[in-house]
Amino acid sequence: MANHVSRSRLRPLERAIETTLAGLVIYGLIVVLLIAGLLLPPISLGERLLAWDYERVSAQEGKVITLEDGAQLAILPEGVQGRTRIKFSIVPRSDFLEGSVGSDLLAGAENIPPWLVMKSPFYRIQFKGDVPPNRVVLSLPLPGDVNPLRTIDLYSWDGDTWVWLPHVIPPGDATVESNLNFLPASAVVMQTKPLQPSVSADLAPASTVPEQARDTIVEINSQGLYLDADGEIRGDLGALLRPDQSTTYIVIPTLRNWEEGGVVRSDLIDNMLIDPAARERHIQRIVELVVRNAYPGVDIDYRGFSPELKEDFSLFIHQLADALHQNQKLLSVRLEMPVQISAESWNTGIYDWTSIGMAADIVKIPVPTDMRAYEPGGQMDALLSWAVGEVNRYKIQLLISARSIEQMQDGTRHQIPYVDALAPFSRVNIEGGSTVVNPGQQVTFSLETLQQSTGIQFDPTSGIYWFAYVDPNGQQRTVWIENAASVARKLQYVAEYNLRGVAVQNLLGEDNDAQIWEVMRKFINLVIPPVENQFAVVWTVQDDAGGVIAQEKSDITAPRYAWTAPQQGGQYLIAAAISSDGGNSTAARSSVQVLVATPTPVPTPTPLPTPTPPPKSKPKPKPQRSEQPAPAQAAQAAPPPAQGNLPFDYGIQVDPRGNKAANIAHIQALGFRWVKLQMPWKEVEPEPGNYQWGMWDDVIGAYAGAGIKVLLSIPKAPRWARPPNSDMSVEGPPADPNTLANFLSQVASRYNGRVQAIEVWNEQNLWYEGGGAPMPPDQYVAMLRAAYQAIKAVNPGMIVVSGAPTPAGDVAGKAIDDINYLNAMYAAGLKDVSDAIGAHPSGYNCPVDADWRTVQDPSATSFRGPFDNRHHSWCFRGTMEGYRNVMLANGDGAKTIWPTEFGWAVSGNPHPGYEYARDNTYEEQAQWIVQAYQMAKSWGWVGTMFLWNLDYGVTAAGTELAAFSLLTPSGPVPAYAALANMPK
Known part of the structure; x- marks a missing residue:
């Protein structure tokens, strides 16, 4: 009976389950569970469906993927961890460069550096899975038009930048191979172009730099610092070279664990590498050294450590590079000569060249001492053909010596x-x-x-x-003479392999072949004539x-x-x-x-004396009491005298918010050594004492770290510093000049060693820079005087450039004639509170060498100002020569004029007020800019010239600024190549 009741109670439940709706729910749950089982590991059906065209790679067998053109990607089994799927595909070169393959690759096409030429298709590598494989061998066919092979490199676009890949070109094989410990996102065969070479030289402690080096040497490695126990540094910092603001080179100290004529302290470096605390302390001391003394970086020359510490040394170099780069500093590393073990392979001993090359910014490699190595196709060619696959060629400097080689009878060699x-x-x-x-x-x-x-x-x-x-x-002794001829032969390798440059030992402070300097000067422009x-x-x-x-x-x-x-x-x-x-x-x-011998003289009669009357006595004067001298008054301290005769040099203005890495590469490719950045005061100090240095630390550090000298133009007072009731729709000066002086003191102190010059204000003879009306000249000079004294108090070597007026005539309430304005500035005391005179010699549509009083151009139909309304301000020469005459008239001829902006605009659709740009062609722009530099250099009274501008055509495309730019979204204008090829 009980069982019957229990079953009868369950029947309603059974009937409920058997209803259609409930069945559907259950079936639905079953389906969901099945789908989940398919989607989750180990089946992962979703991933397999989405990656249907990806190749599955197993940890047991690895995978070799071959494309239709013969390109191969081999994933070695020992590098596979977990689920791995790879897609290896080819994007035609034309499609990639045209940007027709999708927005994700468009940036790669737009950001190919100007010194690289894409030669192969774009090989794309895509990954899905747990962990990317770390043992990869890539083999790509060499395109038929690559020549010479020694200038071929392999690069990868990682989505943000182009990354160099280590590689080798097997002899007799039309492929390039790369053995990697990571999976790159892509691979492309690139033909490299030469850049302006860098020349560095060692300088012994307490030595001076010869005058010949000032226009030749880019970097001086000051010697005298050494690794000490427990990771400390020893040496006399006072004996190291301290460059002044007029020098054209940077100073990077060298750290060594050996001394001339002494033993290599392998014990010190071994102990430092073994002990993590000592290694960390040493890195900290190096960073403190370069930051505190405003060095652009450090040069490491460590030798003789234990071969078992090879990986530890590479780790040290990577950690040091990271710490330096966080402070915008450079790392240079010197290696020792590898041993050739076959035609294509070399034993690098205690140094992992590839690992060190990935971390360091500069890698200095020695050259063979056997002179037979320099025969065509000899050991030197074999070394460099291999080396450019181990280290990025644009980091390699050949470490050569100005000393000769003497070989003894037993075959040993040494330098003399x-x-x-x-x-x-x-x-x-x-x-x-x-x-x-x-x-x-x-x-x-x-x-x-x-x-x-x-x-x-x-x-x-x-x-x-x-x-x-x-x-x-x-x-028997054999001597190979190191002179201009042999140095020139070594420099040819830099040009042939597109290397960074050379580092010359024993060039400074020794009596070498005097012709070497002329060879080095020409080499800066990649001209290497044969020396006889x-x-x-x-x-x-x-x-x-x-x-x-x-x-x-x-x-x-x-x-x-x-x-x-x-x-x-x-x-x-x-x-x-x-x-x-x-x-x-x-x-x-x-x-x-x-x-x-002196002959014995023939004796002659002795002449008799002639009597003379005795002299009459004269009374002696009585001694007089002398007055005690009045004590001298102590002289009052004064600012340093203004610098004069600042040398000619090449500069260009850039957008500080532009692409720093690209701009640095462009400036170096142009062969320029200065950059101008405009730093608006109001942006850096929006409130009193609230300094926003972040962006500027990064920007200035990047350019200074690349060895480029910096001019800061500082206008635009913040609101809090402006006079009451100021017209805030235009820029203007402060109410109190001391507020600007305080700000410039902060700038000069913070960027000591990284900024070389400050231009105080900008175009103050115009209403929109003077607060609604041109700034009175005496008011400007009073502001400049306060600024000059404040800057020199904290940084005596800083070059102070007077604010450049804009070329203009007298326009009531809007502008003051710039030559009249300059005269008035001198009347107010400009001579004593400036190191250089700023100028903005605009070109409009007036040819560079034209005389403003007689110039004619019937073809100029868009703008007739220079030809129908004659004034000096229309023409480059008119402004420059007019300023020079004012300076001479005021006894200031020893100073140089710094054109902090100049150029010619080109535009087919110019903005209102810039109609003259329609009359200029790109060919005229290129010709006139080059002539302007050449003309100014020949005058002898022009300092650094800053072209306006490099990159506003990219960062401000479509504005009036873009009409002056060397760069456009579609590439550089003809003036870029003309300037790059211009002898410097």
Whole structure:
């Protein structure tokens, strides 16, 4: 009975379950569970359906994917972790460059650096899964039009930037291969172009920089700092070079664990690498060193550590690079010569070249000491063909030396100074042996060692001069002479392989071949002419007072000099020096002293004395009491005197909010060394004492870190500093000049060593920069005086440029004629409160070399100002020469004019007020800008010139600013190439 009741109670439930709606619910739940099971691991059906065209890669077998053109992507099994699917596809080069393959790749096409040319298709690599594989081998076919192969590189677009990939081009194979420990997002074969080379040189402690280096050397590595125990640094910072603001080079100190003539302290570096705390302390000390002393970076030269610490050294370099880069500083690393083990492979010993090259900004690699390496196709070519696949070529500097190489009889080699290399030729020998000769006697001198040697030989295949001789101990020595010819041969490799440049040891502070400097100067513009040395012996005779009484040259193959002793007796010095340029300069001087006998004089009668009257006595004057001198008054401190004669140089203005990396590359490609940035005061100090430095630290740090000098133009007072009832619709000056002076003091102090010049205000003779009316000249000079004193108080070396007026005529309430304005500035004391005079010599549609008083151009139909309403302000020359005349009239001719803006606009649809741009062509713009630089340089009274502008055509496209820009969204205008090719 009980069972019957229980079952009857369940029947309603069974009937409910059997209803249609409930069944649907249950079936629906079943379907959901089935779908979830399919979507979740291990089946992951959704992912498989969405990645239907992705190749599945197993950890057991890996995967090799081959495309129709032969490109291969190999995923090695040991690099696979978890679920992995790969899609390897090809995007035709034309489609990629035209931007027709989707917005995700458009940025890659638009941001190809100007020094790279895309040669292959765009090989795209896409990944789905857990962890990207970390053992990848990529092989791409070489396009048929790549030549020469030594300039080919492999790059990857990662979505933000183009990244260089290590690679190798197997001999005899038409492919380029890359063995990677990560999966790149893409791969492209690029042809590289040369950039303006960088030249650095070492400088010993407490040494001075020779004058020849100032227009040649880009970076000086000051020596004298060393690794110490526990990661500390030792050395005399006071003995390191401190550049002034007029120098054209940057100073980056070198840190070493060895000293000249001393042992390598491998114990110190081993201990530092082993101990994480010591390593971290050392990195901290290096960062403190460069930041506190405003160095652009540091140069690491560590040797001899344990081979077991190879990975630890690479880790140290990566950690140091990260710490320096966070402070916008550079890392340079010196490596040692690798050992060649086959035609295509090298043993790098304790250094992991690829790892170090990925982290460092500059990698300095030594060159072979065997001169046979420099024959075409020799060891040097083999080294560089391999090296540019290990390290990005644009980071590589060849580490060469100005010293010669001497090889001993046992085959060992060592470096010797240039004068020591030539010394065996310059030992003077007196034929006959006697060092005492009679007046009128002919004496013959010769160079004894030269006749016992091979003589100086030239090897045309390596471009190197050499000689061999037997020393007094009977040992044969061979000397390869390092001179202008051999240096030029090494520089050719920089041009042939598109390397960063050279680092020259022993160039500063030693007597080297004087022609090296001329070779280096031309090399800056990638001009490397062949050097033909003309070896000669220069004979010089000096009397005992040091005066030169005779000089003669003889051929080095016949080094003899016949000298006739003079009638006047005494000591004479006969010196011989070797010259490699036909006698213009000499080295390796030696000498011998000769005594010319004095003949015995014939006796003559002694003359009798003539009596003379005794002198009359004179009274002695009485001594007078002298007055005590009044104590001198202590002089009051004054600001440093204004700097004069600041040298000519090349600059350009950029948008501070533009692409820093791209702009730096463009400036370097142009061969320019200065950048102008306008820093509006109101943006940096919107409230009193509330400084917004963030963006400016980043921007200034980037350009300074790249070795580019910075001019800041600082106008536009913030609202709080303006006078009451100011017209805030226009920019204007402060009510109190001291508020600007305080701000500029903060700027000059904060950016000491990173900013080299400040321009105080901008176009103050116009209403929209003067607060609604032109700023009175005396008011401006009062503001400049306060600014000048404040800047110099914290940074005496900072160059202060007076604010440039705009070229204009007198327009009531709107503008003051700029030449009249400049005259009034001088009347108010401009001369004593400026280091350079700012100018904005506009070009309008007036040719660069035209005289504003006579210029004519019937073809100018859009704007007739320069031709129908004559005024100096229409023409570049009119402004520049007008300012120069004002400066001369005010006794300020020793200063230079700094054109902080100049240029010619081009536009087919100009903005109102810029109609003249329609009359100019891009070809005229290119020609006139180049001529302006050349003309100004030849004048001799122009300092740094800043072209307006580089990149506003990109950052402000469509505005009137874009008409002056070298860059446009579609690429550079013709003036860009003209300036890049312009000799500097």
